[in-house]
Amino acid sequence: MIITKKRDLEELKENIKNYNSFFLIGCSECATLCGTGGEPELQAMKETLEAEGKKVTGSFVAKTGCQVLGTKVELKPFKDALAGTDCILVMSCGAGTQTAVELFQDTAVYPTNDSLFLGNMTRMQMFDQRCSLCGKCVLDKTGGICPVTACPKGLLNGPCGGTNEGKCEVSPDMECAWVRIYNRMKRIDQLEEMKKIAEPKDWSAGNTPMNLNAREKKGGG
Amino acid sequence: MNFKEALNSGKFAVTAEVGPPKGTDIKEMLHDAEALKGKLDAVNVTDNQSAVMRINSLSICKILLDMGHEPILQMTCRDRNRIGLQSDLLGASVLGIRNVLCMTGDHPNAGDHKEAKSVYDIESVQLLRVVDSLNNGKDMMGNDMKGATDFFQGAVVTPEADPVEPQLMKFEKKVAAGANFFQTQAIYDIGKFKEFMTYAKKFPVKILAGLVLLKSAGMANYMNKFVPGIKVPGDLIDELKAAGKGNALDTGINIAARHIRQLKEEEICDGVHIMAIGAEDKVPLIMERAGLL
Ligand code: SF4
Ligand code: SF4
Numbered sequence: 001m002i003i004t005k006k007r008d009l010e011e012l013k014e015n016i017k018n019y020n021s022f023f024l025i026g027c028s029e030c031a032t033l034c035g036t037g038g039e040p041e042l043q044a045m046k047e048t049l050e051a052e053g054k055k056v057t058g059s060f061v062a063k064t065g066c067q068v069l070g071t072k073v074e075l076k077p078f079k080d081a082l083a084g085t086d087c088i089l090v091m092s093c094g095a096g097t098q099t100a101v102e103l104f105q106d107t108a109v110y111p112t113n114d115s116l117f118l119g120n121m122t123r124m125q126m127f128d129q130r131c132s133l134c135g136k137c138v139l140d141k142t143g144g145i146c147p148v149t150a151c152p153k154g155l156l157n158g159p160c161g162g163t164n165e166g167k168c169e170v171s172p173d174m175e176c177a178w179v180r181i182y183n184r185m186k187r188i189d190q191l192e193e194m195k196k197i198a199e200p201k202d203w204s205a206g207n208t209p210m211n212l213n214a215r216e217k218k219g220g221g
Numbered sequence: 222m223n224f225k226e227a228l229n230s231g232k233f234a235v236t237a238e239v240g241p242p243k244g245t246d247i248k249e250m251l252h253d254a255e256a257l258k259g260k261l262d263a264v265n266v267t268d269n270q271s272a273v274m275r276i277n278s279l280s281i282c283k284i285l286l287d288m289g290h291e292p293i294l295q296m297t298c299r300d301r302n303r304i305g306l307q308s309d310l311l312g313a314s315v316l317g318i319r320n321v322l323c324m325t326g327d328h329p330n331a332g333d334h335k336e337a338k339s340v341y342d343i344e345s346v347q348l349l350r351v352v353d354s355l356n357n358g359k360d361m362m363g364n365d366m367k368g369a370t371d372f373f374q375g376a377v378v379t380p381e382a383d384p385v386e387p388q389l390m391k392f393e394k395k396v397a398a399g400a401n402f403f404q405t406q407a408i409y410d411i412g413k414f415k416e417f418m419t420y421a422k423k424f425p426v427k428i429l430a431g432l433v434l435l436k437s438a439g440m441a442n443y444m445n446k447f448v449p450g451i452k453v454p455g456d457l458i459d460e461l462k463a464a465g466k467g468n469a470l471d472t473g474i475n476i477a478a479r480h481i482r483q484l485k486e487e488e489i490c491d492g493v494h495i496m497a498i499g500a501e502d503k504v505p506l507i508m509e510r511a512g513l514l
Pocket of ligand 2: 150151152153154155158159160161162163164167168169170175176177178179
């Protein structure tokens with residue numbers, strides 16, 4: 001899921017100081033699990049804004065805020081409230097914010113969250129980054145542990161000289177990704193694979209902006 | 222005799238290190254370099270060592286070359302992408318630099334520009350291959366070049382890494398990628414290093430043992446605690462302690478000299494790489510006491 005955290009409130013206040021009426025959009029997926037854009041957070045934001053003397057015309061939690069068409073349909077019942085709104089606050093990720101920008105081209109839209117990474121939830125409200133969406137996955141060669149993400153240098157051919165008792169040179173709080181990969185490869189009997197030299201990575205596979213038309217199934221391409 | 226010839230002749234090679242300063246005043250560095258002239262087989266020039274921003278390695282290599290030194294250009298992958306690295310390698314080649322040490326490089330987090338965007342487009346193993354490709358007249362994408370380079374390329378290895386197995390796997394990759402010589406991370410336990418050499422001798426590469434000059438017991442303790450892959454044994458720390466404050470540096474020089482003597486006399490490895498870290502002026506003294514001058 002996309003991991004978000006609340007932006008600095010003072011910064012947000014500065015963003016919206018010239019607006020008076022707000023509509024809040026949350027998201028039932030990642031932002032709800034992160035505690036940044038579910039019902040309780042929307043309610044809290046409403047109270048914060050009202051305490052500042054602002055008006056909240058309505059609020060709603062989108063089922064999947066990054067789904068443009070679905071969100072558009074879900075927003076239909078809020079037409080009147082939205083008509084009397086001069087600013088929309090999106091309490092999900094940067095993608096959700098830009099759904100609103102696409103749907104409300106004449107209204108100011110601000111994010112209330114910083115979008116951090118694609119993460120795994122390891123415990124309630126604890127998240128780890130395991131994949132950085134590089135565009136060309138190497139997990140098939142690394143025992144399923146991602147060095148592009150877990151090694152601060154994104155090394156592909158084994159540990160640097162900074163490994164220290166299995167920890168990473170960048171921080172003793174971090175396991176060295178390549179020691180983890182080594183241990184894993186050993187366990188699954190794939191050390192031979194680890195001995196192969198990895199070619200330079202095609203980073204252009206991750207160039208932004210990307211798009212994908214998954215409909216193109218015909219023609220075998 | 223250049224560095225490559227020296228190593229290939231079977232001579233016990235000696236290299237040391239010059240660290241470019243931060244800023245444009247290079248007087249002190251030149252003074253140290255002058256004192257090393259004619260004594261070394263090659264001199265490494267570090268590349269923004271510990272991710273601390275300084276004069277680039279290439280410029281200082283050229284200055285040292287003009288002084289009559291044989292420079293080894295240290296190249297890390299931290300600050301330049303594959304275009305920048307290859308371009309600098311070609312530049313080094315036309316300036317007459319013949320030796321290059323391929324490294325991944327300390328993370329910016331270690332240095333004085335922690336907010337820098339680190340590059341690591343490629344890394345040490347791949348950089349060795351790039352050098353090999355340039356030596357064969359092609360860039361790393363296989364494009365033909367007008368004129369090839371003629372580098373003698375080397376790499377680093379940490380014999381006392383913990384755990385050591387993945388480190389040795391990487392060592393073997395570096396050998397396969399074209400490394401001709403290795404300069405090791407600092408070693409202090411000659412017995413342990415002998416074990417590493419028994420293994421390393423199976424490969425067609427030259428190994429120079431890395432020696433960092435111990436300046437005090439405090440420094441040794443610090444390195445044990447904070448520098449990955451360095452282990453100073455307790456008896457050496459005791460020796461430094463026993464020498465007392467005023468004599469610790471002199472004792473450190475003796476330790477380095479003693480180790481060099483043993484490495485050479487017992488033919489344990491192909492040479493030594495002396496890292497005096499801020500006490501470059503002591504390198505000739507170490508060599509003298511080791512019987513190398
Ligand atoms: S290799 Fe790329 S796609 Fe695969 S897990 Fe790592 S970052 Fe994600
Ligand atoms: S210590 Fe391990 S995880 Fe950290 S930068 Fe080096 S190889 Fe990567």
